Amino acid sequence: MQLTHLDENDKPKMVDVGDKEETLRVATASGRIRMSPDAYRAVVEQTAKKGPVLQTAVIAAIQGAKRTPELIPMCHPLMLTSVKTEVEEIPDLPGFRLFVTAKLKGRTGVEMEALTGVGVGLLTIYDMLKSIDKAMVIEEIRLESKTGGKSGEFQRKD
Numbered sequence: 001m002q003l004t005h006l007d008e009n010d011k012p013k014m015v016d017v018g019d020k021e022e023t024l025r026v027a028t029a030s031g032r033i034r035m036s037p038d039a040y041r042a043v044v045e046q047t048a049k050k051g052p053v054l055q056t057a058v059i060a061a062i063q064g065a066k067r068t069p070e071l072i073p074m075c076h077p078l079m080l081t082s083v084k085t086e087v088e089e090i091p092d093l094p095g096f097r098l099f100v101t102a103k104l105k106g107r108t109g110v111e112m113e114a115l116t117g118v119g120v121g122l123l124t125i126y127d128m129l130k131s132i133d134k135a136m137v138i139e140e141i142r143l144e145s146k147t148g149g150k151s152g153e154f155q156r157k158d
Contacts, residue, residue, distance in 0.1 A: 005074050014074050020107040025148030029114035031141035032090065032097040033122050039133035040094035043125075050128040054096070057121045057128075058085045061100050064120025065113040075112050080104050083117060095136075098122055099144070109149050115141060 007013045042048040050056075065083045069075040082103040087096055100117035102110040122138045129136065146154045 017076060017107040022105055022107055023148040024105050025109050026101065026103045027109060027111040027114040027146040028099060028101040028144040029118045029142065030097055030099045030144050031118040031122050031138060032095055033125050033136055033138050034093050034095040035129060035136040036133040037094055039129045039136065042129065042132055048128055049131065053125055053128045054087050057098065057124045060124035061085050061098060061117040061121030065100060065102050065117035068113045068116040071116060072112055076108050078104055078106060078110065078113065080113060109146060111143055111146055115143065
């Protein structure tokens with residue numbers, strides 16, 4: 001079996017997507033961060049010393065999605081047409097779930113952009129609150145859905 005990211009001489013290569021059909025491609029990923037009640041309160045009351053945590057995390061998530069090919073080897077540079085974010089408060093955790101949806105019309109999917117956006121957004125939350133809670137846990141970074149391309153649709157069932 002020939003691996004897609006290795007050439008015939010076992011040297012790394014980027015997959016050639018030039019012959020693929022352009023289709024509308026959308027992917028949504030999510031992840032969450034668990035934190036102490038004090039850290040959660042600092043976010044919702046906007047008293048964190050580093051500034052507005054969630055607004056900064058949203059900007060970071062968008063930047064993360066846009067810069068995915070600089071961070072993940074073999075990812076194609078993509079002309080994203082949209083990156084949307086949503087933050088869900090989870091008081092009982094306490095913590096937050098971050099959703100990132102990336103969209104484009106192109107020859108390759110945007111799952112990695114959505115996943116990277118989530119990771120960078122959650123890491124930003126951690127960075128901004130680590131003086132309050134170093135024990136925060138980033139977890140459940142996962143693909144929620146994707147459409148477009150040869151592999152078709154995916155929708156997480158759980």
